[in-house]
Amino acid sequence: MITLDLVLPDTAYPIHIGRHLLTRTDLLCPHLPIHDAVIVTNTTVAPLYLAPLQSALEANGVRVTPVILPDGEAYKTSETLNxxxxxxxxxxxxxxxxLIALGGGVVGDMTGFAAATYQRGAPFIQIPTTLLAQVDSSVGGKTAINxxxxxxxxxxxxxxxxxxADLALLDTLPERELSAGLAEVIKYGLLGNAEFFQWLETHMPALRTRDMGALQEAVRVACRMKADIVAADERETGQRALLNLGHTFGHAIEAGLGYGAWLHGEAVAAGMVLAAETSAALGWLSPREVDRITALIAAAGLPVTAPDLGVNTWLELMAHDKKVEAGKLRFVLLHGIGDARIESGVPTSVLEAVLTGRRITGRGRTTPA
Amino acid sequence: MITLDLVLPDTAYPIHIGRHLLTRTDLLCPHLPIHDAVIVTNTTVAPLYLAPLQSALEANGVRVTPVILPDGEAYKTSETLNxxxxxxxxxxxxxxxxLIALGGGVVGDMTGFAAATYQRGAPFIQIPTTLLAQVDSSVGGKTAINxxxxxxxxxxxxxxxxxxADLALLDTLPERELSAGLAEVIKYGLLGNAEFFQWLETHMPALRTRDMGALQEAVRVACRMKADIVAADERETGQRALLNLGHTFGHAIEAGLGYGAWLHGEAVAAGMVLAAETSAALGWLSPREVDRITALIAAAGLPVTAPDLGVNTWLELMAHDKKVEAGKLRFVLLHGIGDARIESGVPTSVLEAVLTGRRITGRGRTTPA
Known part of the structure; x- marks a missing residue:
């Protein structure tokens, strides 16, 4: 087991990474202020992992209330929260x-928001059961509903x-979900760690066959990077926004197709390709780099082509992004693999060209496809 | 105009008290990070005060979106929040x-919660239009829905x-609402300021006829006390709970009768009488003090007798209180006027006796009514 610490001005907490942590009440119980817990999970995870966790807690004298939600992004709503x-x-x-979140990103985000708002704030624990949640959403305290x-x-x-982050829970993860998690793993290489990106190029086959050494290393690096970024900017007033690489496009895909049609990680994958293409259209990324990015995303079993939402729908959906500031869309774009920056001056003409699949070369100059 | 400052570890803000502050954009605009505001108000307040506030902001180049909610505690729900x-x-x-809250406690609590959760936190301003909101709910950052x-x-x-806190807005406040606000004013005297309690005994007639000097003094003292208590204990881990004097009983009255049947201040008034009677039953308060408390509450035009909910309903409703800890009900009780303390060991027999109106004298000994 590896333990990382996330240290913030007001609080600090450990991130434990290893196998068979689910029933390690020695890691859980010290964080319960009273012997009462609610496990929030979903219909997919409950048959696999609820009973062992519940039994382990009950054996320690904890009253446990399970709450089993329907599974999927489509249910990340105020109705389910209720x-x-x-x-x-x-x-x-x-x-x-x-409140203990036992599930993927949707369960974690909703449980966290319920904890944040129940009686103005109840304690909260994350036990992420998907790769995506282990490397990204369970760390850093962003909670939300759609x-x-x-x-x-x-x-x-x-x-x-x-x-x-119990890696043994990934044994039962469907392949499509594993790939979706790898999208967020790739994101960390792209946004700030060229060496890790290269490591991923080498180890992608091992990751896809769930080599435990490779998975542990990927989770460790991603969590370490996430923890450092969050520690420096908890409330996303600056560099934490880099973690949204691919997400402005990705959120539009999810909303445009209806939540749940594509997995979040799939939408982020196609969104990262669009971010790379936009960066290239502005002359900030070479065609060779775009190819490397696209190839790694494809090697992870992820989509590299976004669905055709129509340019107006794209722009309308992205106008709702939380990064919009003073009416301007802000994108996370690349000035190289491992060098992401926040940009607010992307011309609409460039976006339109990228979104309609027209080839663009160099600083905003467009050529017909 | 008087300005008080509430200083917290992470933030600080001014509380301006005076007449005709509603259109003082010099006090408002410096707090808007961009020229965009949403005024949340209700169907009662909007016809009176929305237009002048909106015009004043628009004259300063602020885009204003008004949101007019139905009026009343019954609408402090997730549906209205949506x-x-x-x-x-x-x-x-x-x-x-x-987000600017223009209204009483319900509008302020809901607007604050919307601001706390919109895109994980948007800026928020309180313009309380009732006495209750001016002396209590607008200060201190507690936001919620029912x-x-x-x-x-x-x-x-x-x-x-x-x-x-614009005292001129109180000119149009219905008498019943004025009395409801006075309940929270009396609470401050009771919980920690015997001198202020005595001042209220003298000045209650002036307050009820809306003497501006008396009202300003009452708002100033209450806001100063609230600000000091909140500054010392923002998250209610300790003494902030004293502000809930009368509220455990009061919330049960509101829930038991259906939200909106009694005004919050009316329920708190009857709740404070019950808290005084419970304190007397435990031998902590003299019958003379109970009489003074009851008399002042009655002089404010408030109910001193709680509705008969039935003992089981009372206990069931109070078991939901946020102050319940480790299964134990905690009450704010009085060891004298101006000396409130948090108590968790009140015997159920004492509560039952007080709630059924049986006379009790001295340390838990009960006598039939």
Whole structure:
């Protein structure tokens, strides 16, 4: 087991990475202020992992209330959130009752938001069961639900007390979900770690066959980078926005197709390709680099071509992005592999060209496809 | 105009108290990070005060989106909250758009919670239009909505950028609402300021006839006390809970009768009498002090007798209180006028006796009514 620490001005918490951590109550129980916990999970994860976790806690004298949500991004709504609140209140849960998220990014984001807002703040623990959640969403305290007009529009910054990234839980992860997680792993290489990007180029086959050494290294590097970025900028007033590489495009894909049609990681994958192409159109990235990026994303089993939403729909959906500031869309673009920057001056003509698949070469000059 | 400052570890903000502050854009505009604001108000306040505020902001180049909610505690729900989110998203509001609460406690609590959660936190300003909101709910950053199973169960600690307590807005306040506000004013005397309690005994007639000097003094003392208590304990881990004097009983009255049947201040008034009677039953308060408390509350035009909810309903409703800890109900009780303390060991027999109106004298000994 590896333990990383995320240190923030107001709090600090450990991220444990290893196999068979699910029932390690020695890692969990010290973070429960009272012997009462609610495990929030979903219909897919519950049959696999709820019973061992619940039994382990109950064996330590903890009263456990399970809440089983429907599975999928389509259910990351205020209606589903209310199911959590209802259970908490029906069981007379107190403000010291701990909410444990046992699931992927959707369960983690919703449970975190429920914890942030139940009686103005209850303790919260993340046990991510997908690669995507282990490398990205479970760390850093971003919690949210979707609104019909935009993804993650309602939420809070609220940190967990501990994160248990149990790699053994990935044994049952469907291949498509594994690939979706690899999208976020690739993101870390792209946004700030060229060496890690190169490592991924070499180790992608091992990752896809779930070589435990490779997976542990990928989770470790991603969590370390995430923890460092969050520690420097918890509230995303600056560099934390780099973690949204591919996400402005990706969120538009998810909203445009309807939440759940593409997995979040798939949308981010195609979004990263669009970000690379936009960067190239502005002359900031070479065609060779775009090819390397596209090739690695494809090697992870991810889509490299975005769906055709129509240019107006694209622009309309992206106008709802949380990074919009003073009416200007802000994108995370690349000045090289491992060198992401926030850019607010991307001309609409360049976006239109990229989104309609026209080839563009050099500083905004467009040529017909 | 008087200005008080509330200084917290992470932030600080001014509370301006005076007449005709509503259109003082010199006090408002410096707190808007961009020229975009949403005014959240209700159907009662909008015809009176929305236009002057909106015009004043627009004259300063601020884009203003008004959101007019139905009026009343019965609408402090997730459904009404969604009306605010919908408006924010339909108007493409950014995370730097400022939400301005123009209304009483319900509007302030809901607007604050919307601001706390819109894109994980947007700026927020309080312009309280009721006495209750001016002396209590607009200061200190408690935001919330109700759940069918409990009042203020879903919420966040989230501070405004500035509070404008415009005493001129009280000119149109219905008498019943004025009295409801006086309940919270009396609370401050009771919980920690015997001198102020005595001042209130003398000045209650002046307050009820809206003598501006008396009102300004009452608002100033209450806001100063609230600011000091919040500064010492923002997250209510300790003495901030004293501000809930009368509220455990009061919330049960509101929930038991259905939100809106009694005004919050009316429920708190009857709740403070019950807290005084419980304190007397435990031998902590003299019958003479109970009489003074009851007399002052009655002089404010407030109910001194709680509705008969039935003992089991009382206990069930109070078991949902946010102050419940390790299964134990905690009450704010009095060891004298101006000396409130948090107590968790009140015997159920004492509560039952007080709630059924049986006379009790001295340390838990009960006598039939």
């Amino acid at each position: 199911l959590i609140y209802d259970a908490l209140l029906q069981r007379h849960c107190e403000r010291k009752t701990t 609104h019909p007009l935009g993804k993650n529009m309602i939420g809070a910054f609220y940190q967990p007390r501990v994160v248990l | 009306l605010i989110y919908d408006a924010l998203l339909q108007r493409h509001c950014e995370r730097k758009t400022t 759940h069918p199973l409990g009042k203020n169960m879903i919420g966040a600690f989230y501070q405004p950028r500035v509070v404008l």
